[in-house]
Amino acid sequence: MGDEVKVFGFWGSPFSRRVELALLFKGIPYEYIEEDVLGSKGPLLLQYNPVHKKVPVLLHNGKPIAESLVILEYINETWKSNPLLPEDPYDKAKARFWAKFMDDKCMPVIQKAILAPEKEREQAAEEACECLKALESALNGKRFFGGDAIGMVDIAANFVGFWLRIIQEVAGVELLSAEKFPDLFKWTDEFVSCSIVRENFPHKDKVSVAFKARIDRMREAQN
Amino acid sequence: MGDEVKVFGFWGSPFSRRVELALLFKGIPYEYIEEDVLGSKGPLLLQYNPVHKKVPVLLHNGKPIAESLVILEYINETWKSNPLLPEDPYDKAKARFWAKFMDDKCMPVIQKAILAPEKEREQAAEEACECLKALESALNGKRFFGGDAIGMVDIAANFVGFWLRIIQEVAGVELLSAEKFPDLFKWTDEFVSCSIVRENFPHKDKVSVAFKARIDRMREAQN
Structure with a gap:
């Protein structure tokens, strides 16, 4: 598909882990960028999530999405295999x-x-x-x-x-x-x-x- | 369609108003039940939303749904006219x-x-x-x-x-x-x-x- 998928996350965040799990269950390869959430925030994180300034952010073909539950819905709608939500x-x-x-x-x-x-x-x-x-x-x-x-x-x-x-x-x-x-x-x-x-x-x-x-x-x- | 749609709400709640607005924009008739949110909560509200015990609750053919944003998604998926969300x-x-x-x-x-x-x-x-x-x-x-x-x-x-x-x-x-x-x-x-x-x-x-x-x-x- 030629999709470019990146996740800005923190290893100890259950919120970031949601995004990774969803991609893993869907079988979508992604690049992971670890953010230093205790130190200063990376310029890309601030650029991609200017409102909340926090992980996780999903970057799909250059388009950023923030908020883990919003990202899960997006992943589920974008990649149809292994649905994460029931149909009904x-x-x-x-x-x-x-x-x-x-x-x-x-x-x-x-x-x-x-x-x-x-x-x-x-x-x-x-x-x-x-x-x-x-x-x-x-x-x-x-x-x-x-x-x-x-x-x-x-x-x-x-x-x-x-x-x-x-x-x-x-x-x-x-x-x-x-x-x-x-x-x-x-x-x-x-x-x-x-x-x-x-x-x-x-x-x-x-x-x-x-x-x-x-x-x-x-x-x-x-x- | 023979749908039975009820909304348990409070006139002064922007959260209840979301549910009513969504139904009104979709053109879905509903029965409105005003809850006394300042006084004691009605037994039906407690039965239908035992976790949060608050308005709004949508009751569709006897099935309760709580949380206004969850209800909006449900309304949008159940009644297709006048979509509330973009397709993309x-x-x-x-x-x-x-x-x-x-x-x-x-x-x-x-x-x-x-x-x-x-x-x-x-x-x-x-x-x-x-x-x-x-x-x-x-x-x-x-x-x-x-x-x-x-x-x-x-x-x-x-x-x-x-x-x-x-x-x-x-x-x-x-x-x-x-x-x-x-x-x-x-x-x-x-x-x-x-x-x-x-x-x-x-x-x-x-x-x-x-x-x-x-x-x-x-x-x-x-x-």
């Missing part, structure tokens, strides 16, 4: 609802439950459990949110699927467990067992070390 | 980007610039102006965000198109003016001149009175 408008709406739920509610409260000052963490942990309970109900006994295959919700939920179990262990906060959310926990096992995830996601130790440093920085700033 | 995947991605921008950045900072405690308002007003500037650039001289006709971004931006000029006047805070953002200001005139908006949106005085009461309540709570 109502099933599609449900998938979009849960993907959006990850961004608007689930990820912010989980982050708060782990990283907020101690006195705010307990309340946030309760809210985080409500979110995980909602996800467990959305899974509804299926192997993946998308049914038998990984779809947009699974990709959008990679923060819960891969990162959460590692970072909650580092932080010493148990939000997601097999006892509390058996289906969701099993889903995280299925998710990381998938070859595309296993072969492309970072090693657990790298995540632990980077997250430990982040927690230390934040808790130091809070004291 | 890249143009569609741009429209989705700006619709999402309204929710994630524009509306929260404008609300903060008007309703936050005084010492936070100045900073928020600067950020709000950045958002309005970004919208002005997205409009890019077009009559509507959707081009010659109202589309998803225009509908998503009804808060700026209709409500903002009324509430900023009540609050005594000028964020959007013809001097600062001529194209966007002109767009708000075009937006409210559209017969569907003019005939279905509340009278300016009703909005002023309700918003004045809201500001008084909030400022009292802040003192």
Whole structure:
């Protein structure tokens, strides 16, 4: 097809990983450009995402697209193989609802439950459990949110699927467990067992070390 | 078609108004159920949107959908007349980007610039102006965000198109003016001149009175 596809991302961002996962599942080759999100932002990132100035950005034949969920829709519409969304408008709406739920509610409260000052963490942990309970109900006994295959919700939920179990262990906060959310926990096992995830996601130790440093920085700033 | 379409909304919510506008532009008759968002939530609203427990909810042949932007996509896919999104995947991605921008950045900072405690308002007003500037650039001289006709971004931006000029006047805070953002200001005139908006949106005085009461309540709570 002669398509030029580039992803501006950060290895530790579940948002960038969404874009990469979608391209990998579709089998679309891409060039990956790592951004230094903790340091100064690259001029191309600022040029391609002037409004939010953040990763991920997808560049397709020179045209930039920002916002990970917007990018997933674009990828799904541009490359038809391995659809990430169901065909039926109502099933599609449900998938979009849960993907959006990850961004608007689930990820912010989980982050708060782990990283907020101690006195705010307990309340946030309760809210985080409500979110995980909602996800467990959305899974509804299926192997993946998308049914038998990984779809947009699974990709959008990679923060819960891969990162959460590692970072909650580092932080010493148990939000997601097999006892509390058996289906969701099993889903995280299925998710990381998938070859595309296993072969492309970072090693657990790298995540632990980077997250430990982040927690230390934040808790130091809070004291 | 024998479709049963119901909207659970609140007259003063720009989010509910999105759903109504989309149905009106598509010419789809619907039954409207007003929810008392300030009082106790109706049992049907809680049943249909158990995760967020808020308006709007679209009920189509008994199936509920929540989240206004998800509902707009559903409406656009279910009823094909008067498309709210462009066909081209890249143009569609741009429209989705700006619709999402309204929710994630524009509306929260404008609300903060008007309703936050005084010492936070100045900073928020600067950020709000950045958002309005970004919208002005997205409009890019077009009559509507959707081009010659109202589309998803225009509908998503009804808060700026209709409500903002009324509430900023009540609050005594000028964020959007013809001097600062001529194209966007002109767009708000075009937006409210559209017969569907003019005939279905509340009278300016009703909005002023309700918003004045809201500001008084909030400022009292802040003192």
